[in-house]
Amino acid sequence: MSAESIQFNRSFLYGRIRPYESKPAEPQAVRAAAPKNGAIADVQKAAATVKSAPQAHTKAPILTTSSIAPRMSPAAQSKVLRPAMTLEQAVLQKQATRIDFADKAANWRSEYKTQLKAKRAKLLPNYALFAMAAVVFAVGLAASLHSFRVDTKVTAAATARAAAGPTGVDESKPNNLDKYAVSADLPRIIQIPKLGTKARVLQVGLDTKNAVVAPANIHDAGWYTGSAKPGEAGKATLLDGHVSGPTQPGVFKNIASLRAGDSILLEKGDGTTLTYVVVKTEKVAAENVDMQRALTSVTKGKHGLNLISCTGKFDKQTNTFADRVIVYAEQVN
Structure with missing residues (x-):
């Protein structure tokens, strides 16, 4: 040195x-x-x-x-x-150190608050979405429960009404079908092998509302006298019947299940039996029934047999069903 x-x-x-x-x-x-x-x-x-x-x-x-x-x-x-280092310098350095630390602490707190606000700002939309989803889920669940209860009640009521069927009808089963007699050219007995149906065919007309009247007994079929007699070429015989009564099924309870190719037998008063084959089955609202079509053979040039009955929901106030089922068949012999 x-x-x-x-x-x-x-x-x-x-x-x-x-x-x-x-x-x-x-x-x-x-x-x-x-x-x-x-x-x-x-x-x-x-x-x-x-x-x-x-x-x-x-x-x-x-x-x-x-x-x-x-x-x-x-x-x-x-x-x-x-x-x-003088005392004053030492004191100033210590104060500067404290001030610097305080500044750093303040900056850290400010930065932490800023980051916290940013995180909360990001999470806030998610919380809102979660809340909205919870509200929608709760509302949907409540609506589903209410709908389920209402549907259950309606289904139960409709089932009960349908089972009950129209009131003011006869549910007693007719006896001695062999002794039942009609004119030789009129329908007497109808049989539907697929459904195990065998019933009398009574003559019926129209009511005050121009609707075909059903037989008083739920086990009988009715031939509308305004339609063709069995065997008339190019025309159709129209039969109607009950789907059910208050406690029992009617003669045409299950005709909606008939499909193309199923057979129907119609016996006349002279003992002659005519055979028909189902062409089609359709369901329409009661107010949309085309009676002209129901009175016409499904196959041009052949004799037809058309069956009509009630289906759908039963209205207790009007004592009738909302829909109609129509079976169209053609004579094969």
């Missing part, structure tokens, strides 16, 4: 020597504890000079590296010779 002069001002001396000056009553003990040689002894001497005559001190004593270098290591030299 080259020789250079380092001037110690009072702040340096007081800053460095203050620990030794803190006990003025024991200078001998301090000097006894301190090394008797080296740079530290030189510093003590300089401090004593400054303390004994501070008013006369106009220029700080000069210590040179040439005077202390031979007696100290480079690390010790840098420690002794580096400028000391």
Whole structure:
């Protein structure tokens, strides 16, 4: 290290020597504890000079590296010779450290609040969607339950009404079909092998509303006298019958299940039996029944046999069903 002069001002001396000056009553003990040689002894001497005559001190004593270098290591030299920090500087540095920490803490809190607000802003739409979905689900569930209850009640009521069927009819089963007699050219007995049906055929007309009247007994079929007699070419014989009574099934209970190719037998008063084959079956609303079509043979040039009965929901107030089922058959012999 080259020789250079380092001037110690009072702040340096007081800053460095203050620990030794803190006990003025024991200078001998301090000097006894301190090394008797080296740079530290030189510093003590300089401090004593400054303390004994501070008013006369106009220029700080000069210590040179040439005077202390031979007696100290480079690390010790840098420690002794580096400028000391004044008390004011130490206080300012500490305050600056506190202020810097406070600023960092404030910045962290602000950044945390900003991030928290951003997260909440992102989650808020999801919460709204979840709430809306829950409300929609609850409403849908309530509606489904209500609909289920209503449908159950309606189905039960409709089933009961359909089972009950029209009122004011006879449910007693006729006996001695063999003794039942009609004119030779009129229909007497109808048989539907697929359904196990065998019933009398009575003569019926129209009611006050121009609707074909059904027989009083639910087990009888009715021949509409305004339709053709059995066997008339190009025309059709129209038979109607009940689908059910209050407690029992009627003669045409299951004619809606007839399909093309099923056979129907019609016996006349003279004992002649005519055979018919189903061509088609259709279901229409009661108010949409085409009577002209029902009175016409399904196959042009052949004699037809058409069966009609009630189906669908039963209206207790009107004592009738909402729909009609019509079976169209053609004579094959």
